[in-house]
Each structure stands twice: as structure tokens, then as C-alpha cells.
Amino acid sequence: MIEPVHLADFFTVFFSAAMVILFGALYALLFAFSRVGQRPGLMPLAYLSYLGLAAAALILARAANLHGPFWTPVVGLMLAGYLAAPHFIFRLCVDTHLVEDADESSLFPTRQGG
Amino acid sequence: MAALGIFDTANLNGGQRLAVKYFTVSLILFGAQILFGMLAGLQYLKPDFLYEVVDFSVNRTLHVNAMVVWLLYGFIGGVYWLLEDEAQHPVVGLWLGNLIFFILTLAVAVVVLVYLIIQVGPGEIESIWFINEGREYIEAPRWADIGIVVSVLVFFFNVAATFAKGRYTGVAGVLVADLLALFGLYLAGMFFTPNVSVDQFWWWWVIHLWVEATWEVLVGCIMAYMLIVTLGVRRKIVETWLYIEVALMFGSGILGLGHHYFWIGTPDYWLAIGGFFSALEPIPLVAMVVHAVFDSGVHKLRNSNHPALAWTIGQAAGNFFGAGVWGFMHTLPQINLYTHGTQWTPSHGHLAFFGAYSTAVIGFFYLAVQKSRGNVWMSGNIVGGWKWKWAMFWLWTGMIGMTVALLIAGYEQSQIERAMEGSTWMGYFAAQAHPWFTQAMNWRQISGWGFTLGYCLLVWDLLTIGKRETRPALAPQGEPATA
Amino acid sequence: MQTTPLWWASDSFWRKMAIWITGGSFIVLIFLTFDTLSYITAGGKQVPGYAVINQRIDYRFDAGKNRYMPVIGPEEPLFGKVLGEAEAEALVAKGKLTTQAKNCMECHTLLGNGAYYAPDLTKAWLDPAWGSKEVREQTMVDFLMNPSDKLHNVVGRRMPRLGITEEEARATVAFLKWMSAIDTNGFPHNFKAMDQSDPVQAPPAAAEPVQPAPPADAVPAPAQQ
Ligand code: HEM
Ligand code: HEM
Ligand SMILES: [Fe+2]
Numbered sequence: 004m005i006e007p008v009h010l011a012d013f014f015t016v017f018f019s020a021a022m023v024i025l026f027g028a029l030y031a032l033l034f035a036f037s038r039v040g041q042r043p044g045l046m047p048l049a050y051l052s053y054l055g056l057a058a059a060a061l062i063l064a065r066a067a068n069l070h071g072p073f074w075t076p077v078v079g080l081m082l083a084g085y086l087a088a089p090h091f092i093f094r095l096c097v098d099t100h101l102v103e104d105a106d107e108s109s110l111f112p113t114r115q116g117g
Numbered sequence: 118m119a120a121l122g123i124f125d126t127a128n129l130n131g132g133q134r135l136a137v138k139y140f141t142v143s144l145i146l147f148g149a150q151i152l153f154g155m156l157a158g159l160q161y162l163k164p165d166f167l168y169e170v171v172d173f174s175v176n177r178t179l180h181v182n183a184m185v186v187w188l189l190y191g192f193i194g195g196v197y198w199l200l201e202d203e204a205q206h207p208v209v210g211l212w213l214g215n216l217i218f219f220i221l222t223l224a225v226a227v228v229v230l231v232y233l234i235i236q237v238g239p240g241e242i243e244s245i246w247f248i249n250e251g252r253e254y255i256e257a258p259r260w261a262d263i264g265i266v267v268s269v270l271v272f273f274f275n276v277a278a279t280f281a282k283g284r285y286t287g288v289a290g291v292l293v294a295d296l297l298a299l300f301g302l303y304l305a306g307m308f309f310t311p312n313v314s315v316d317q318f319w320w321w322w323v324i325h326l327w328v329e330a331t332w333e334v335l336v337g338c339i340m341a342y343m344l345i346v347t348l349g350v351r352r353k354i355v356e357t358w359l360y361i362e363v364a365l366m367f368g369s370g371i372l373g374l375g376h377h378y379f380w381i382g383t384p385d386y387w388l389a390i391g392g393f394f395s396a397l398e399p400i401p402l403v404a405m406v407v408h409a410v411f412d413s414g415v416h417k418l419r420n421s422n423h424p425a426l427a428w429t430i431g432q433a434a435g436n437f438f439g440a441g442v443w444g445f446m447h448t449l450p451q452i453n454l455y456t457h458g459t460q461w462t463p464s465h466g467h468l469a470f471f472g473a474y475s476t477a478v479i480g481f482f483y484l485a486v487q488k489s490r491g492n493v494w495m496s497g498n499i500v501g502g503w504k505w506k507w508a509m510f511w512l513w514t515g516m517i518g519m520t521v522a523l524l525i526a527g528y529e530q531s532q533i534e535r536a537m538e539g540s541t542w543m544g545y546f547a548a549q550a551h552p553w554f555t556q557a558m559n560w561r562q563i564s565g566w567g568f569t570l571g572y573c574l575l576v577w578d579l580l581t582i583g584k585r586e587t588r589p590a591l592a593p594q595g596e597p598a599t600a
Numbered sequence: 601m602q603t604t605p606l607w608w609a610s611d612s613f614w615r616k617m618a619i620w621i622t623g624g625s626f627i628v629l630i631f632l633t634f635d636t637l638s639y640i641t642a643g644g645k646q647v648p649g650y651a652v653i654n655q656r657i658d659y660r661f662d663a664g665k666n667r668y669m670p671v672i673g674p675e676e677p678l679f680g681k682v683l684g685e686a687e688a689e690a691l692v693a694k695g696k697l698t699t700q701a702k703n704c705m706e707c708h709t710l711l712g713n714g715a716y717y718a719p720d721l722t723k724a725w726l727d728p729a730w731g732s733k734e735v736r737e738q739t740m741v742d743f744l745m746n747p748s749d750k751l752h753n754v755v756g757r758r759m760p761r762l763g764i765t766e767e768e769a770r771a772t773v774a775f776l777k778w779m780s781a782i783d784t785n786g787f788p789h790n791f792k793a794m795d796q797s798d799p800v801q802a803p804p805a806a807a808e809p810v811q812p813a814p815p816a817d818a819v820p821a822p823a824q825q
Binding site for chain 1: 354357399402404406412536
């Protein structure tokens, strides 16, 4: 089921795992800032962070022996999912806030007894 | 309403008065947690200290149980705090709530005294009923378990009935369902079995499904209320996002249980499930980051309570690092085989519990203090505002110091004890004697002093902030300052 | 300006999603729980019946599975007495109860969970530190009953006296022996179990069908500490 990490790779595993999350957050952060503030200049930096994420994920995959019929697809899914997540979430932000200016009574419940 | 800056419960509604009681005990138990943590930490450095008087196991039991109880008290307080506002109806069984508060607190005091004085019992079922259940975090003896369940049912009744009589909002719906799940799970930890695998299987239902699912959502509900009331964010949007959070948290958290089923006798398909859901785990965090940025760009927020806001931001960061980064570093089974049960685990446990939950409860404390003093000014230039900032600085510095020290110790242990020596008795002590380990224990203790200092400042600040303040609170955008 | 949000961004859509995702995950968890319980109830595929304490238990690397596995050996009754399944269960239950009443888990880890002040107990039964298999049982009982004068390590940590009676100590040893036979998916990795092979002149054991007998094991001399 798993091939345990080799002793020499411990540090690589910890470090690259942390980097996956940190770059993931940085990518999301820059992406959102770029869209919100209409600063297209930030977008290349966002994708650069994603590249960092992808590199960290691949290094992690190698060091943690994430190969074989189960783990390889998991890595693929991580790469695709993390790329798409900020896009998806941002759309969701925009669309959920469309009600913003129209709905003045929002401090009151939208449904009763529900 | 009493004069500004004077602590007076007349400023509060009935539920909020009860909440202040819970908050007070919560803050005291936080102090107890630190005291027993420091004693346990000291025993790493001086093993003969209090040996066979108050042993490490006793200090540690008190340390982790105090934590569970003070956080739960903070949550219960938080719920009572928002209940009347949210339901627009007085708490239905307030006198019962008050009665239960005293009974529960008395029970907690008795349990603590029994842990401290009686400590252990004979290997009979009576010991589990009256002294100690011997299962980390949920040691409370069975009689207390039953008392807790009863108290909690009363609490649940109060919440559900108040919402039912008043208005039943979206936040209310999530809150009620979540409380039901939270307390239902507790029952999974209440039976004896000789089978240690079965025992730990259900034990993790309580521990993991609390901290990585139901507690997260509970804090989410209270935060949602805070966003609506203190920042004037629109209810419909906040509620939609609460649902999104529930979907993401429960979607990744429930089967995320798998990361505790790697090595306890459970079948090896859990290695795959645990690994897979660990990979999903960053998604809720990404959602949080994007949404926070979006919100701060859309709303020009004016904040009426700076300490509470600072602790809320700290909560987001703490959750991100403690659960997100620290969690992901050791959660894949390929590496968890070596980090499992080393100082890696408490490194993550400390940062995650403090980052995700203590910060939130401290934020509620500040909200409560503000309103108890007649809704005084708590924005920029608070009189004596250095205290909350330094309290926050020392609590965080101490916590980060402890976490990093334990991380270094765990890194060494995972290699020497787990990988090289294969976790034998000799291997264990070889790792414990290694300079990286012994020095880390020193640094943990030093950082612990920093944390203790932060706690003292926090208590002082909570008792005095706003006292000499004469300005009323800043009204949040578009809303009169009624909360 | 829009009064009703897009369907996929509406609160009612996400309320339903929250309910379905939570409910769905929970149903999967229930299903997995039933399946897992069939593995972990005593006598299941990964957790042995209690009468396993009548046999020799070893822990070795399994090349096929690429991990360590418990190996159930010939009959080697605990304290020289063969027990029926019910008697064995009662003894292990007493031992487990003792570990809870004394709160072992707030210093030690069991199956890797608990506290980190003292060694992991998952394979304590097999630990070479007990000397040899001939003296192990009694050494363990003596230690549990009176550990405070037995300094085991350079860091000066000692287990306290917890008022464990002889009966409780024997039961605890039974519990530990039983626990060491649980198949924990290879945790702890690389554990060097005590040599339990019989002295060469001893007659061959009666029934040894489960033992794959890897040759590497026969070579080293009996481990001393
Ligand atoms: C706020 C959320 C969280 C809190 C409060 C928390 C707290 C804890 C605590 C206290 C433990 C130790 C339990 C024990 O005593 O044995 C633990 C273990 C663990 N946590 Fe978390 N955790 C959180 C989130 C996460 C997340 C998101 C992940 C994974 C991505 C994670 C992965 C783990 C793992 C793998 C272990 C087992 C460590 C071992 O093998 O010894 N945790 N957690
Ligand atoms: C001065 C501050 C503190 C000190 C000195 C301290 C010390 C300790 C010590 C010595 C242990 C036992 C670890 C072991 O078994 O080796 C422990 C465990 C623990 N502490 Fe603390 N602690 C402190 C603050 C906190 C805080 C603020 C929290 C959470 C809000 C916390 C949560 C925990 C948890 C969850 C465990 C169990 C971890 C596990 O089993 O993995 N501690 N602490
Ligand atoms: Fe977990």
C-alpha cells in the first residue's frame, strides 16, 4: 500500500509538504488580490506561486514515494485541484455577493421557521 | 444602561449574563491548563520534581482536560452570548441554564480534585466510574460523563427552544445541528472494552470529529454572528458562506478521520483514505483566504473592537499554520509511520488547538468585556491599549517558541527513535537523551514562561480594558452599535 | 443589481450541498465502520483472539507485504498456563482496565497514541530490554509492581509506583502480550524484537504451521539488553 519515506528524505518531505500549503495560500492570496483590486500585474506572480506549489508537490511526491496506481492519481488531482480552487472560489465570492446592493433587508432572516 | 466604562451586568441580556459566568470559569481554567503544562514541562527537565507526589501523568491529565473544558466553556458562553440577539427572544430556560452552570462547574471542581488527590484506582470498573477513565482528553470518570451529558442536553434544549420560539435563522439551523453532532459524538467515548483497537477506533471519533469537524463549524457559527453584528456584513451572504464552510469542512473532515486509522489495527485501506482526504484538506483553507481578501476589498470595514478583530485574524492565521501547514507535514502515512506518537504530534497539537480555538475564545472574551462596560470605545488609542497588544505578543511568541522546539525534538525523534532504532525502549531513550531533544525541552520551558507572562497580561487587560474609557464604541458600518 | 443570486451561489443551494455532503460522508463512514469492525474485533483479520496469549508472538519484516507483521508462533503459554478464550479474555480485560485505572496513556503511547514521556507500549512485550524470554514475564511483573528503584535510562526518568498488585501486574502483562499480536500495518517500523527462538538442543515445537521461518532469524545469539 505504501512505501515508507527513506531516512535521507525526511527533511525533504517535511519541507516540501509545508511549501505545498504555503505556496497554495500565496497563490490564492495573490490571485484574489489581483482580481479584487483589478491589478492584473499581480496575476503573473500568482501563477508563479502556483508553479512553486507544483514543484513542491512533485518533490513531495518523489520523496514520499507517492507512486503507483493509487498515489499517482492523487498527486495529479492535487495539481489540478489546487490550480482550479482559487478560480472556483473567486467566482463563488463574486456570485454570492451579487445580492449585496440590492438586498437592503439582509439583517433580517431570509426564511422564517426554517 | 450603566455609565460607560463601568462593568455592569445591566448592560447585558439574560443569555449574556450567563455567558459571562461561563467566560469567567473558562479564563480561570485556561490558567490551570498553563500551570499544569508548566509542571509537566518541568518534569521533562527535572524528572524527580514532584515524583510520586504529582506525577507527570497527573499534571498532563489536568493540562489536557483543563484545555478541553475551558474551550467548551468558551463555546457555550459564546452561544449564550449570541442566543437572544440571534433568536430575538429571551433564553427560554434561563434559570435552568444558570442551575446547570453551577452543577457543571461543581462537577468539574470535584473531578479536578479527584485527579489531583486520588489520582489512580485499582484495576476495577469502579475506578472508571469514580476516579479516572484513563483515556487521553476524555478521562472524566463515568459519573461525570453522565452529568456532562445531562447538562449538555439542557444547554441544547435551551438553544433549540429559544430559536424555535424566536426566529430560526440559517445560523441557528447550523448551530443546532452541529451541537447535536458534537454531543452525540461524546457518547462514542463512553464504554469499556478490553480491545484496545476498538477502544481507539471510537476514541478518535470523539477527538478527531470534534476538533476537525464539529468544533470548526461551531466556531464558524459564532464568527458568522460576529460578522453580521459587529461588521454589518449581510446575513444572506454570511449564511451562504457558513453553508459552504460546512460542506467543505465536513466533506474533508469526516473521512479525514482516516489519518488516525493508519496504525491501530484497522485495515490498510485507511492508509489510502487518510492520504486522499489529507490532500483535500488545503481546499477549505484556500476558500478562507480568497474569501477574506474578497471581503476586505468589497467592504470598507470600520471595526469597533480592535482586540477582538486582532484575535480573529490570529485565529485565521493560527488555523492555517497549526492545522494546515503543521497538519499536512505529518499526515501522509508514508511519513506518519515515523512521526506518529513523537514530539511531532504535540507540536502540531499545540499550534492547532491554540491557533484555531483559544484565539477564537479570547476574541469572545473581548467582545463580552466591551459590552459589559456599556459598549465602550475599543478601537484605536484605547486607554492602556499596550496591554492587549503585549498580551497577544507574548501568548503568540510563547506558543510559536514551544511549537518550534517540539518540532525540532520530533524531527530528531522520528529519525533516531522511530526510523533507526525501531521504537524499542533503548531507542526511545537514545532519542530522549540526544542534545537536540534535551535542548528543545529547555526552549519549550522558556517559551512556556513567555506564554505564562502573556496569560497574566491577558487577565489583567480583560479586567481593566475600557475602565477609564469615556468614548462610546464606534458604530459598525450602516448599523447602530446595539450589539 | 440583482435580487436573486445565481442558483449555484444561492444560500438554498449551499444549504442542500452542506446537508448532502455531510450526510453522504457520514453514510460512507458508517459503512466503513462496519467493515473495519470486522477486522478489529478480537479474532478478526487484524486483531487476534485473546487466546493468542497462549502462543509465542513475534514481529518480523514481511517482504511480500513490504512491512513488519506479527508472527504467531508455537504454543508458549503466559505464566506457564494455557487459558481458554474466555479466561484469556477476562485476563486481558483486567489488564486493560488496569492500564486505564492507572492512566498509563498519560505517560506512554499505546499503538502510538497517548503521551510522550515514556516509551511506546505497542510492542513492549517483545522489547529486548526485558532480557531474555525466560525471565521476561517475571521481570515485567516485578517492574510494574515496583518500578521506582529501577532506573532504566540516562535521562533519569522513572516510572512511579502506581499501587499495582501482583494480580493486576500479571493481567497487564497479558494485555501487553495480546496487544503485541495486533497487526498495526507495520508500525513501529524496524522494531528489533527480542530473540525468542528456542535453544538449539530443545525439541522442535509441536505445531509451527504459521511460522514462515526466515533464515536471518536463526543466526544471532540471544540478545542481551
Ligand atoms: C483545528 C484543527 C486541529 C486540531 C485542534 C488538531 C489537534 C490534534 C491533536 C491534539 C493531535 C494529537 C492527538 C493525540 O493526543 O494523540 C492531533 C493529531 C493529528 N493531527 Fe491534528 N488537529 C487539527 C487539524 C488537523 C489537520 C487539518 C490535519 C491534517 C492535515 C491533522 C493531522 C493530524 C494527524 C496526522 C495526527 C496524528 C499524529 C500522530 O500520528 O501521532 N490535524 N491533532
Ligand atoms: C505554558 C504553556 C504550556 C506548556 C508548558 C505546555 C506543556 C505541555 C506538555 C509538557 C505536554 C505533554 C507532552 C508530552 O506528552 O510529552 C503538553 C501536552 C498538550 N498540550 Fe500543552 N502546554 C502549554 C500550553 C498549551 C496550550 C495553550 C494548549 C492549547 C490550547 C496546549 C495543548 C496541549 C495538548 C493538546 C497536549 C496533548 C498533545 C498530544 O497528545 O499530542 N498546551 N503540553
Ligand atoms: Fe485528525
